[in-house]
Amino acid sequence: MRIPALVLAALVFALPAQAQISVGEISNYLNGFRTAKAEFTQVNSDGTISTGDLSIRRPGRARFDYDAPNKGLVIAGGGQVAVFDPVSNTPPEQYPLSQTPLNLILRDNVNLGGSGMVVRHGGDGTQTAITLQDPANPQYGNIQLVFTPNPTTLRQWVITDDGGSQTTVILGDMQTGVGLGGGLFNIPQELRARGLSE
Template structure:
């Protein structure tokens, strides 16, 4: 149940998103504007840190909220709402899911999750991603899947076009469908880009009697 849970950290959000604390950002170069994947890569490279509120809805319609903190490369934290005893942290090398209720910790390489697309801006998107129709000229959808690792699922990342956002794109969220065709959604809101984020934000407390980890 642990791995499907993480693979289900997914969304195709269409709600309005506000930029907080994002300074002036240059418009994308003409070549990037003409090539959506190049523009997405430029956005990923331009965002060193991001914080946002998220709402995650699972396949059964249950919604949890929380705060997302990201620091590239490789670091991410899903802090769930009060009363939800779960935490997901990426420390640059591995993703760790901590269930404080049952005192269980699961850990595996970031590359084993579709989230690696968002966490590693150096990856060549043209090798494993494509633009898919959105039906809305203001919305850009990019679908990524590793054909050699179908068990990791498919991620569809949603961006809205926003001149004030990094490289002209606002990350709205993503959808992950796992190998069992399970789908879950996360919507992002109140994004803040390139604000100071301490490395300590990606530490976590091990519920087993072994002290702090990070």
């Protein structure tokens, strides 16, 4: 499984030019929580659909536990993203987190207004979409975040990889400020638990 197909992509919205939620408000929202949990539905670039549970612990940590029959696992932690294949006894594929668009929202301090990361930003009365890209490394692809207002809430994100493939993750109700142990995001610990070498 390729990392971009496991960590997000895009429903392209035709949104009016006027944004409902400002860039500053979005930054404040992302900086307003350190931990979060939500159920998710993922739509892959080939049209297949999977579901699971997402855990986030900023900075730099996320975990995607996929439901059966997939039963896959993706962990972001320690500066790496590891994709575990449930039917293989081989070590996971690993990628630097810094080379994935997910890194842009897992940073310790998200400052979208001054970063040069905002590619597109628009909304209407029901939702706002903002597309982010690392200005120094556009080859890493981009991430589109979709929010609803009152209060500002992240509803989905879409990752477009360097080849143009898109993966969409639609979130259920997100709980923030939840207790999440560091072991959930520890790739070496997961490897040991599975009897795999690092």
